[in-house]
Amino acid sequence: MKRVTIKDIASHLCLSVSTVSRALADDKNIRKETKEKIFAAARELGYARNVIAANLRTGRSHTVGVLVDQMVSPYAARIIKGINRVMREHGIYVVTCDADNDPSIERDYLNMVKSSFFDGLIVAHCNNADNSGLFKELNDKGLPMVFLRSSLDGLDAPVVCVNSYDKGFFLVDHLVCSGRRRIVNVKGPSLSGEVRDLDKAYVDVMNKFGIPVIAELQLSAGVDMLSGREVADRLIDSGVDFDAVFAINEIVAIGVMNRLMERGVKVPDDVSVAAFTGSMLSEMVYPSMTSVEAPLEEMGRRAAELLVDMINHPGVRHSGIIIDARIRIRQSSDITQKPAL
Secondary structure (H helix, E strand, O other): OOOOOHHHHHHHHOOOHHHHHHHHOOOOOOOHHHHHHHHHHHHHHOOOOOHHHHHHHHOOOOEEEEEEOOOOOHHHHHHHHHHHHHHHHOOOEEEEEEOOOOHHHHHHHHHHHHHOOOOEEEEOOOOOHHHHHHHHHHHHOOOOEEEEOOOOOOOOOOEEEEOHHHHHHHHHHHHHHOOOOOEEEEEOOOOOHHHHHHHHHHHHHHHHOOOOOOHHHEEEOOOOHHHHHHHHHHHHHHOOOOOEEEEEEHHHHHHHHHHHHHOOOOOOOOOEEEEEEEOHHHHHOOOOOEEEEOOHHHHHHHHHHHHHHHHHOOOOOOOOEEEOOEEEOOOOOOOOOOOOO
């Protein structure tokens, strides 16, 4: 079937191609009655806008990328929901990639972005240095980028995040004030600025109360549930004495908690467990998990609004955004809240 063109509409209405083209682009200088006549003819003839040609003319694809490190919890899903809502309002398509904490998947997606016609990118990176060069290359080429949680060293790109130091400090302080002294600090990948903030918060709370920072209680781990289970096994098998666990996210914390209980450790009677980043999943597990919960859809919405503004105003410097988060004290760290049997 022959594709209907602007020339066909112009011929059908005995108008110039220029007038039809400007009307379809909603030119304010074209009379309303003429526009209505042209739009009606376009529908009648089955005209479909040539998106590729329009993109080439305007230099915009009306498409952005969203790269997340993992989709195994509601955390990323709720953020993406907020992003999609804003982008729909602006007529922008979203192409999402779940890197599954795999730098090679992240790299493939970044290479696709580099060779595609994207207007911008929202990133929650894998906390791995392997792809720093690719991120810098995109940044140097002027691709608008907004990071979630933390950026990468050497990149001039805004970040939408929570105040990780303040919230982490409060959470560790809560564990100490509930009587815990030998608190395990389960760290995520050190590339993340968020992880560095949490590590500093942990140390500062220990110093505040005069509690020694013990090397054997400082553990590095991944960011998934298996990593949490492995942490629990390492702690128990080494025979180290501990009475609380402070983990980088709820997925790791749930892995720790489940494995501890499988091996006969009572939570929270014997060991309290708390997570920095949390979502509705923290409330759904048993016992419910103490965590820091950010308004995830708002984070996605603010990141999307910031990216749209960067796309519409190239060259203008944009600051990051700090979103407030709630600290939810639940059964995993509060021995006064006995889990229901």
